[in-house]
Amino acid sequence: MSTVWLHSGGKGWLILASNPTPIIEPDGLENLDHVDFNCVKLISIPPRRSDGSPVDSDGITECILYAGMRDPIFEVPGFPCRVPWPTKPAHTLEKIEGIGWGMFAKRNIKAGELIYAERPLLLSKVAWDPSRKCDDPQQRMKVAKVEAEHKLGEALKRMTPDRREAFRKLQNCHSHEVDCPQLFGILRTNGSAANDALKECIPSLPNNEYGSFKVVGETCSRVNHSCRPNARDHFELQSFSLQLTAARDIRVGEEITIRYVNALESRAVRQAKLDAYYFICSCRACTNSTISDHRRQQLAAVEPIESVEAVVRWLNDRALPDDHLEKKALKLLGLLEEEGLESLEIYWFCKQTLGIVYAALGNERRALKYLKEVITQQEAHERYDGMSATEYQRHDSEQSALRSTLVYDVFDYLMAFLETRELLSVMSTCRTLYNIALRHLLRAPIQLGLDTSRQTSFCDFVLADAQRRCSLIRRFGFYAFVDQLRTSDGAQPSCPIDKLIRVLGHSQNLRALEIGVSDELVTYPGFSRALTSNHNLKSLSFWCYTDSKETISILRSLQCPLVSLRVYFTANLTPDIQALLAHLAPYLQTLHTGGVKFPKTVSTPFTKLHTLTLRSRVMNFDAHHLAQLFPNLQSLVFECDVNPVDKTAIDDSWKRITPHKDAGWSRLQHIRGSVENLHQLGLTCPVDYVELELNVAADIDRAAEILDNLRPVKLRLYPPMLHRSMTAILPAMQRQKISHLILLVMMDTNLVIESPDIVQGEIEFIFKCLKSMEWVETFGLTIVTSGWLDFEGQDGSFHNAFDRMMAGLRSMRPKDFAAVAAEHIPRLRNLDLSIEYNSQSLWKIERLPGGGYSLEQRMYTDRSVTSSTNCV
Numbered sequence: 001m002s003t004v005w006l007h008s009g010g011k012g013w014l015i016l017a018s019n020p021t022p023i024i025e026p027d028g029l030e031n032l033d034h035v036d037f038n039c040v041k042l043i044s045i046p047p048r049r050s051d052g053s054p055v056d057s058d059g060i061t062e063c064i065l066y067a068g069m070r071d072p073i074f075e076v077p078g079f080p081c082r083v084p085w086p087t088k089p090a091h092t093l094e095k096i097e098g099i100g101w102g103m104f105a106k107r108n109i110k111a112g113e114l115i116y117a118e119r120p121l122l123l124s125k126v127a128w129d130p131s132r133k134c135d136d137p138q139q140r141m142k143v144a145k146v147e148a149e150h151k152l153g154e155a156l157k158r159m160t161p162d163r164r165e166a167f168r169k170l171q172n173c174h175s176h177e178v179d180c181p182q183l184f185g186i187l188r189t190n191g192s193a194a195n196d197a198l199k200e201c202i203p204s205l206p207n208n209e210y211g212s213f214k215v216v217g218e219t220c221s222r223v224n225h226s227c228r229p230n231a232r233d234h235f236e237l238q239s240f241s242l243q244l245t246a247a248r249d250i251r252v253g254e255e256i257t258i259r260y261v262n263a264l265e266s267r268a269v270r271q272a273k274l275d276a277y278y279f280i281c282s283c284r285a286c287t288n289s290t291i292s293d294h295r296r297q298q299l300a301a302v303e304p305i306e307s308v309e310a311v312v313r314w315l316n317d318r319a320l321p322d323d324h325l326e327k328k329a330l331k332l333l334g335l336l337e338e339e340g341l342e343s344l345e346i347y348w349f350c351k352q353t354l355g356i357v358y359a360a361l362g363n364e365r366r367a368l369k370y371l372k373e374v375i376t377q378q379e380a381h382e383r384y385d386g387m388s389a390t391e392y393q394r395h396d397s398e399q400s401a402l403r404s405t406l407v408y409d410v411f412d413y414l415m416a417f418l419e420t421r422e423l424l425s426v427m428s429t430c431r432t433l434y435n436i437a438l439r440h441l442l443r444a445p446i447q448l449g450l451d452t453s454r455q456t457s458f459c460d461f462v463l464a465d466a467q468r469r470c471s472l473i474r475r476f477g478f479y480a481f482v483d484q485l486r487t488s489d490g491a492q493p494s495c496p497i498d499k500l501i502r503v504l505g506h507s508q509n510l511r512a513l514e515i516g517v518s519d520e521l522v523t524y525p526g527f528s529r530a531l532t533s534n535h536n537l538k539s540l541s542f543w544c545y546t547d548s549k550e551t552i553s554i555l556r557s558l559q560c561p562l563v564s565l566r567v568y569f570t571a572n573l574t575p576d577i578q579a580l581l582a583h584l585a586p587y588l589q590t591l592h593t594g595g596v597k598f599p600k601t602v603s604t605p606f607t608k609l610h611t612l613t614l615r616s617r618v619m620n621f622d623a624h625h626l627a628q629l630f631p632n633l634q635s636l637v638f639e640c641d642v643n644p645v646d647k648t649a650i651d652d653s654w655k656r657i658t659p660h661k662d663a664g665w666s667r668l669q670h671i672r673g674s675v676e677n678l679h680q681l682g683l684t685c686p687v688d689y690v691e692l693e694l695n696v697a698a699d700i701d702r703a704a705e706i707l708d709n710l711r712p713v714k715l716r717l718y719p720p721m722l723h724r725s726m727t728a729i730l731p732a733m734q735r736q737k738i739s740h741l742i743l744l745v746m747m748d749t750n751l752v753i754e755s756p757d758i759v760q761g762e763i764e765f766i767f768k769c770l771k772s773m774e775w776v777e778t779f780g781l782t783i784v785t786s787g788w789l790d791f792e793g794q795d796g797s798f799h800n801a802f803d804r805m806m807a808g809l810r811s812m813r814p815k816d817f818a819a820v821a822a823e824h825i826p827r828l829r830n831l832d833l834s835i836e837y838n839s840q841s842l843w844k845i846e847r848l849p850g851g852g853y854s855l856e857q858r859m860y861t862d863r864s865v866t867s868s869t870n871c872v
Helices: 070-074 137-157 161-168 182-190 195-201 267-277 289-301 308-316 324-338 345-360 364-382 389-402 407-418 423-429 435-443 452-463 466-472 497-506 527-532 549-556 574-584 623-629 644-655 675-681 697-710 722-736 758-770 802-810 814-824
Strands: 005-007 014-016 036-045 061-067 091-096 100-105 114-118 122-125 213-216 231-236 241-246 255-258 475-479 512-517 539-544 564-568 590-594 611-615 635-639 670-674 689-693 714-718 740-747 778-785 790-792 798-800 830-837 840-847 853-861 864-871
Touching (some): 070 195, 137 161, 137 182, 182 213, 195 231, 231 255, 241 255, 475 497, 539 549, 549 574, 714 722
Parallel strands (some): 539 564, 590 611, 611 635, 635 670, 689 714, 740 778, 778 830
Antiparallel strands (some): 114 241, 231 241, 853 864
């Protein structure tokens, strides 16, 4: 018994043809990581609930896998999402005389469109080890088949009665074979390959029978074979579904077919392999085999182009002719279409290649022709992943509204196609400029930061064709400070300031600008004129760390109606700043500022402003007058830099604020600040979302009063310690029945604590809190630690507590959180709990979209990490 493999496309996918499933000797597998080929497990995916009921209405797949395969599958991002649906039913099953069942198109189906998807009945390995109990080879093979039948029978017992019956009703073309048991024959007849999907999450699976797996679907098993198939089937891990998509346009009433064998082989070879299914193929390729065999022989003989490296090599090798890849791709494409082999992955790779080639040569019309087909085909498949038909229709309309031209899609595709290569570098060095990608590249946010080499590279690139390229820039930013503008020896400054100013001056279509500068740049020749000449600017973030009248003058000289402004001062230019704000009042919608003393008399209120962020060590305003100045405020954020040196000044400034119970903010929906901020503000109006920072122990007692005054529905707390904070605030949260609660506990570097068990104690306290939070729909907790956690011993010495803390965490069982949540919080829809150490997650639990919880644990011991993920 031989195994037939089909390799298709450069990125490749291996399909084990549905010829007899191999019975093989284990060989050379002992060194593979994680997977134990000597141990077979029966697993239900998605997992069942504790009472055995399914967690997913799409059904459960019973799996026969090697030990160690379960966890990598569960770690797939987004797993398990819902099985995708077509927008409209696309198929029907009908009886075909002399053949059996077949699938037919119920309507016209476009290439790339999803025809059908289902959760498979079974996923099984195909390699069964011969028994070592006897020496006779034939007898050992028989015993192996019996063992396989036994394991398949156990898997069927785990199925629901209707799915078990559906499996047994599937075609078994090996039923007349004496040595082929029934279930084993059904698997051999109906199995579709799942190798590629599994290798994505388990790269250590070998490219032999031990790495081969089959899925059996109830409906997809009814699809018949053709050597000119109009559809292809594939298994997707994220939704754990077997999916059938159209390889080319399919007319209503046309039979939907896939291929069982390597389509590039000759008719004689194909038919020999199809003999395992006991039928003779009569498709057009087989009835006119002389011409078809010749074309397929040509296809097999053409030098492969299916690799990204080949395209990039052509892009940068000037010695290769312009039509080097074009001729090859066009020839392949023509042969594939003549033979009806659009289902092969190389067909779409040819179109991708032609799109890139024509884009590089500056032929926009042809590039769009091919890339549009590729992108449309990819989106037609991807739009269904995890979406219902209604969700897709809403998503599709939103996407259409966002896209005015195809160039955005083309650019995204080019970026993905070139992978790690920096597109800007490729555009500057290879062939003709990527005119298609250029527009999207320059319209994307461009933040050059402090990197002078990056600043120089970008400026040189756009200034080479300044009038055209700079006009495309929409969002731009850079930083330039004193040490970059001056050199002690009089040499050229490291910052290309002249070039940056030229780019700024030419970019007349700027919508958003973020710059960080010092007085040296504010007064630099040409800067003021370059900035103020732009009449289309809507958003400005101006980080000027030293106040000057020149800065205020520049901002007042702007001729554009700014809607968003981020700027900071030190309050020593108050009259000028007030005049500036009065100038911007009719337009601003978002203001992020600090160091501003707002006037007590309001002449020009900010009627359009909805978001206000105030950042300062000293707050200089009156709450009542602030409300008059910003009457339609929806979000108010206080960002105060608190340190011991300024504590007295801050206290004094907040005491001078006049509390105002409702402040006239009838539209206020969000407020963030410290307990001290909000207590002094004294608001009593309802606020939907409150973010509350507790800096010192005294804040905890006042936090409950603030919650009662603001009556939030959503609350985010930043408590210094969880136990005491929650004990004091929990009654207020119960009174307000807060539905969304997020807790972020920061344990600072070198924190001195009384016991190394304090973190564990904080977590255990959550168990008690969860049981009294039956009103909560969303709950999140993150405990962040960094540096070393120390505690003071009885002898006054300090000891490292990290090891003891880790030992305590190992005794914790994250799944207990899920059990408590499921039992005591009936409304809970979202749960996210995690502990982080030095930006690394120690363990994390989150609710899955389809039900159940994902548990991820990482334990750090002597700088090593072990990780595991489970679902409950």
